[in-house]
Amino acid sequence: MRSSGIFKTQGRTLFAWGVFAILMGVFLSVHPRGASLGVFTTWSNQCAALALLAVGQTIVVLSKGIDLSIGPIMALANCIASHLVNGSPSEIAFGVVIVIATGAICGLINGLVVVVGKLQAIIATLAAGAIFTGLALLVRPIPGGDISVGLSDAMTMEAFGVVPSAVLVMLGAVALWYPIRRHPIGRSIIAVGSSEAAAEASGLNVARAKIAAYALGGVFAALGGLFIGFQTLSGDPSIGLTYTLNSIAAVVIGGTMLTGGAGSVVGSIAGALVLRTIGSLIFFIGLQPLAQPLFEGTVLLIAVSFGATRLLKIKNRMEVFQ
């Protein structure tokens, strides 16, 4: 391929990683312990759950949908995990399977409501989100429960003493998505997001593609909930709130178009890292933690503005609207 190709096709992804690299540089230079494995581990633990949700949200957004219930699904999964992911290894494995299945079922319900019920995704998933939050509250009315300490340590410390496990989790999320992307299901998700009419006319199974996108989104949300459990060793029904909007912000910073069809999971992970690194940075610089939304919002706005710079180069006014 041509050498300029990567900038043309992956420019937004590279941009997100560039922003992240700058923030990371600043973060490491202000951190009292500097660039050490311990710092990386703590930092990556804070990032992983949001990164997983961002991946899930990206898949839904690629299909031209949106999932406002992704945070509540994560909370529900987290609460179920606090009941089931403990005890003997086989019990833990069973619990993990149930948690992931819960995410898949929640996503499936979203997909069915959107596709079969023909409701708009934004309102259908908003309502579903309230239902999932309610379920999470029923499962665990107040924070608590128990999650396997052994597994939690394995997932939140370093693997082989050299790489933070959370980094591997994020890489694993990408490794999960790429085969799907190259599978006909993944391609039909992108095709549907890019032009639903064209996908339908081409004989692709549009309904299956959309439902699959939501179900995959649910699976990644459940993985996120599981990871939160590993961090806190407990379940908390109220954690979902901020995650939904942050996952969308991460998707946008990562360069995925909310209009569907174009974007990248790798970019969304960078978006999640950017948002989380801002949080850590504010803490270590000593700024008011309350000001965090201000900075996150500013970065989001700048990222979106950079994405829109191509509009300035357009010499045909009508193309601005395409």
Next chain:
Amino acid sequence: MPETSAFLKLDGISKHYGGVFALNNVHFEASKASIHAILGENGAGKSTLMKSLVGVVHPEEGSILLEGQRLRMSGSGDAAEHGIVCIFQELSIVPDLNVAANICLADPPRTRLGLIDRKKQARLARETLQDMGVGLDIDVHSKVADLPLSKRQIVEIAKAVIRKPKVLILDEATSALTAADVEPVMALLRRLRDEGTLILFISHRMHEVEALADTCSVFRNGEHVETFATGSRSDEEIVQMMIGKPLSQIFPEKAGETPEAPPYLETSGLSWNDKLKGVDLDVRPCEIVGLGGLDGQGQQEVLQALAGVLRGVAGHIRIGEQTEVPNGPRGGLTEGYRVALVPEDRKTGGLFLPQSIANNLTAPILERISPRGVVSGSEEHARIDEMIRTLQIKVSSADLAVSTLSGGNQQKVVIAKWLATKPKLLLLIDPTRGIDVGTKQEIYRLLRDLANDGLAILFYTTDYDELIGLCDRALVMYDGRINAELSGDQLTEQNILSSALNMGVGAEERVS
């Protein structure tokens, strides 16, 4: 004639929407290894018929038989299983995927792991294009969104051909092709026919139908009127069958002499990006001037530049008293310029499809009919009634969504809404594309009447018949410049074609 036994047979197909029959007890047969043209005005039921064949529309009554087998289909995937593939008028390609992925979209080659084999996919796509003999300059790795419309149409055709259909349906599939690509596509269709494919061909271009089809079937008001061998009926007879009434003449009479008034529009050295390389032209009041030539030689850009759509236009322009272009379509509403551009695609740039006909019609003149900042209801109604009457738009109520109208009536709404701004220069991009003969004729009449009333009209058309029949002068563009100006006896298909191909007017050889 090829085989006599029916290869494809429709038996008593009916489909209605509300109280209106889109198809009414249609009996229709077509044979293997033939090219069968389906003719009819918009709303005659052609598209519903084709959609029934590919399983997108489900008829309430009747059955479809292919090779004697009754077909049951729930979507275009099923139809393709039976070997019926349609090249849609509305493009069915996915803009964010590359050319190869689009061509192989329905059935991508897989690796042993079940994933899509991208190398093989690219090879298949290249082979298909090579085999078709068109679009050889298309890079199969480029994103479809980056290709011009005519190339996208070729991808669309490749996407159907790669499935090796038994029945291939083309719904206006040649209307977006460049003149240079039409001939190889026709050759391809003939070859597919000789290999045994039944090709059902919908086109409003009569010369293409005559050149290509073995058999023609005419539809009118959802009914099958007649099927006959191509060439056994005259054009006049066919048109009469389509509209159900005699047609005296398609094009209105021309003005004859060049009007004496000074040009309302004058440009010299008009240039923009690498698309326009110095365009000199003028248009007088009472005159219809056509822009022709191969697709993509800068014709659209000339019109867009004059309407103020393009940024960074260089060269001298005079419109009315002003020596500059308006600043966007809004600028054309001001007193000095009086320019209106009827855009190419009525469904995107021309109309608010879900909104009412009334809202569409008054959109550009809202400020004029709002004396105290509020839209005056009585004024608005008066304007709307006037427009519907003048353009003979067939509507039961102006409050219906404009999407409920047929293509021809939608186009009338687009033209009406711009005429409401009382322009002195009207720019149109392919105003009759995909419109039935009857409405075309009404639009020609309208444009001529407007010209007679003093309007200066400049329009781009891909249809040579329009350049010859409607225009007082035709400007043929080639590579961002006006290559020839033709009028009177010079205005012939041969001259247009030879200057479109940059061979010079009066070239001895007959270009085919």
